[in-house]
Amino acid sequence: MTSIKEHCCGADVFFDKKTAKKQYRQYLKNGPSRVTAKIIRQLTAQTIEGKSLIDVGGGIGALQWWFLQTGGARTTAIDASSGYLRQAEEHADKKAWGAKTHFILGDYTVVHTQVDRPDYITLDKVVCCYPDFKEIIETSCQKARTHVALSYPIDGIISKIVSWIGALIIKLKSNSFRPYVHPVNQIREVFEQQGYERVSHALAFPWHIETYRRVKV
Numbered sequence: 001m002t003s004i005k006e007h008c009c010g011a012d013v014f015f016d017k018k019t020a021k022k023q024y025r026q027y028l029k030n031g032p033s034r035v036t037a038k039i040i041r042q043l044t045a046q047t048i049e050g051k052s053l054i055d056v057g058g059g060i061g062a063l064q065w066w067f068l069q070t071g072g073a074r075t076t077a078i079d080a081s082s083g084y085l086r087q088a089e090e091h092a093d094k095k096a097w098g099a100k101t102h103f104i105l106g107d108y109t110v111v112h113t114q115v116d117r118p119d120y121i122t123l124d125k126v127v128c129c130y131p132d133f134k135e136i137i138e139t140s141c142q143k144a145r146t147h148v149a150l151s152y153p154i155d156g157i158i159s160k161i162v163s164w165i166g167a168l169i170i171k172l173k174s175n176s177f178r179p180y181v182h183p184v185n186q187i188r189e190v191f192e193q194q195g196y197e198r199v200s201h202a203l204a205f206p207w208h209i210e211t212y213r214r215v216k217v
């Protein structure tokens with residue numbers, strides 16, 4: 001398994017400024033991606049007014065911008081990619097959201113201590129970028145006051161083959177970042193063990209999109 005430090009350095013190079021600019025242009029043209037739009041649909045059923053969000057690995061920030069436009073009080077983006085984070089920060093500046101937004105560069109499982117507990121935590125296509133799914137989900141469950149929403153890939157042989165091919169291509173570029181297909185049942189078990197119940201589920205092939213609510217205080 002790649003060390004977390006190597007993984008995060010690799011993510012910074014893999015999700016670079018050029019990728020961020022391209023995705024930002026797509027966002028301006030088409031709005032949130034198909035998967036992100038499904039997370040938004042699930043969270044629309046919850047109260048957002050006056051609430052706070054940590055968007056882990058939030059990329060160019062589509063979820064954060066929706067959250068603020070819907071009445072959310074503040075957002076924090078924690079990302080291992082400096083290119084994504086800078087792009088998101090530029091958008092927040094353009095919208096004059098400086099007072100409501102916060103940006104932290106680094107490994108979420110380490111730097112999350114720099115920010116207070118939020119109401120919501122989102123991990124949109126992030127668990128598949130992290131070697132230790134238990135750690136990133138447990139950290140989120142303990143940190144969130146009420147809800148954790150995430151998207152992650154379906155498991156099974158086809159997903160694994162696609163992930164292996166992706167990992168090989170990235171390795172050939174001498175990058176330490178790796179994609180992961182984690183066992184779906186074990187992901188769901190971690191939420192259960194942490195005292196969460198699933199309130200929404202959707203599928204946008206090859207992604208599961210799920211929202212969990214804290215049931216144990």
Ligand SMILES: C[S@@+](CC[C@H](N)C(=O)[O-])C[C@H]1O[C@@H](n2cnc3c(N)ncnc32)[C@H](O)[C@@H]1O
Pocket residue numbers: 008011012015036056057058059060078079080081084106107108109123124125126129130
């Ligand atoms: C596939 S991108 C998804 C970006 C965005 N959420 C979206 O759906 O467009 C994965 C993101 O997770 C970030 N990431 C991966 N591991 C991380 C970690 N340990 N801490 C913080 N961010 C991480 C990457 O830098 C990247 O921004």
